[in-house]
Amino acid sequence: MSNDGHPMKGHRFVAWLIAAGIIAASPALADTPTGAARELATKTCAVLAARVDEIPGSGPVFLRSYDSSFGQGPTAEPALANAAFTYDNALAAIALTACGHRAHAQRIGEALLSAVNLDRAGTKGRLRNTYRAGAQTQRPIPPMGWWDVVASRWFEDPYQVGTATGNVAWAALALLTLSEVTGKTRFRDGAAVLAEWTVQHTRDGQGPDGFTGGVHGYDDAPQVLTWKSTEHNTDLVAVFDWLDRAGAPGDWSHQAKAARAFLDAVWDEASGHFFVGTTPDGVTVNRAVSSLDVQLWPLLLHGALERWQRSLTYAEGAHAVDGGFDFNDDRDGLWVEGTAQAALAFRAVGRATDADRLLAEVAKELSPSGYIWATRQPSISTGLAIGPSSATDDFRYYRRPHLGATAWAAMAALSWNPFTGQRLQPVRVRTTGSK
Template structure:
């Protein structure tokens, strides 16, 4: 999940999915006129919805530059983040990585060109960072991001482990697509930073810690999400370089994820407290459940996906899906709904393909109907004020990261795998 703006810095017909969730999506809890008039849900996301979502990403990318100019797109548009007196313009590196991955998923020449420019922008940020040790930061300011003076306008200077891994994954995918060596070089710099600054082999369960704070202090908790990201990223590097050291490191990260799975329910805990040892049991988020499966395709995490369907079902503002965590299921988290759509699609149990299409159809409805929308971008939440349980909120503002996840799910592209 992307770093949150307010802090600045997830059976009747299904195997493993509850009959209650199936009924929930099939219309028992949806406005009947919308559902009755929408047999298109059986096809999932329409070609028009996909095209409009790509148009949104293209427009955001060109908002502060054009042509071959290095630039980043702002992450949030409209609603809470855009008033006559104030506009929040930060571009989160996690979102930028997802935009690259969404462009590569469709892969037209124009898409690859845009992905390459954004990848080069992240490489520029890495090379010109004031510390200069291979890290990238949580966010940059697109309205004043500069390539003229060798300086950067950094929004949030924190260097979170998961964000480093997502930038690294995007660079790895770019190298795999373009064969340009600079992208692999940048990915290896990110990976080396993660290994040197966040590996904890002293405090069990062993794994990777949270990174560095905005004041460059070590973040000593271990996040399951971060270790999923690192495991996927290092697996990519092992494949691209032939260096089995990265595979061993990936196995260590995935070992932490396995240690966080609750044997009774099958869900995955969020990680540890700052002591690096004590399991953090509240809240229980969506992303680590579906990402654990997407990153590993390990059958043990099929139960984690089912836990999301059983425990995080949400409906609000005419759309149904899943919420962010068990803290608040009063609103739909559209990004997490896309994670879930992709996970059940790839899990491919009986009924999963149909369930994925229903989830995508609901995201498409949010694209078309959200009050702050433009008919192209996908909002982060179905309405304002979704409580994550981590001290921040999501809003019904259009979001590049959510839009990119919708496209990845619609195109059945797993960003955690080359």
């Protein structure tokens, strides 16, 4: 653990978890190798379960994405103080399943499923990017918002009440994971509703076939996001393939081929890496930005091509920093979540030593609150914008204790592939063709 992480506080926290019997309740840890991976899995699984248990009862919950009392950056601002990002909570549900805490995972899954079945706009299948943390007792479940005492009115954030395609896909993956382990088809059917929303609202055949970014902004003035993201289309390949394997009604293999065709279109054979997506015209490939996750996640898919493994070499050249990887290629700091993702990708292609090295670095980033820090440095850039009205690349990560980073750390430590819902075996590769 780094000096900023207060190692003695971290050890005391783990000691409390052992005394409380939380760590012992993680049967998945029995198969985890000893060393940094096992210790990391133990700690992250424990804190995720403890955070669910902090919310009384056994009903649906969303977890807060950031601990506002620790770290750097504007975590105390109203838009973040009680924000439960859909992506982070989907990751938490998957990680808790990997940890063996199925009842905890299901509480988050029930909240996602309730949000799927009825949005405040009266639609079925639309998820908002962010909800309010805590027990979810209202119907429909309201998206994130806050009362401003000075202005004496209710505020909402245009990104948080929007719907990003990738967030919808990750929620679907969480529901499919729960369907797999519980045998309850209502979770699978909820995932199918989400997938159908993406087909109806984001499918775009112009230029590279695939799916666009989603919807941004308030309900009375929504903006359609017309760019296409390699990350989003990777997520959807996993969702559509899984729905097809699970026997969900619908022609999901056809949709999987469309999303997969986009990956083929943005793969650059000359440099051995994936471009981040397209510009807002949905056609022109965006070559201006490099993103770590789009080099990693395709390697976790069923039917990943052997030549795609070259993207790891590209990432090592373009994104590597001391201890791990940066989000983009300016290499201004360590992105802990992405470093955990890289560990999982290395494990997938058989580079176990590299995976273990990265997990040892991630294990240093346990915060006093129990969550993993989002960054090692005070702040890092991404090269991306928060929304279409942003004048600069204003999306940054700060050194805050982060639910998403914690969930990725748990999955990587447990060698859990969120795209398949199984412990990771070296991904089967194909040398020719595409799905």
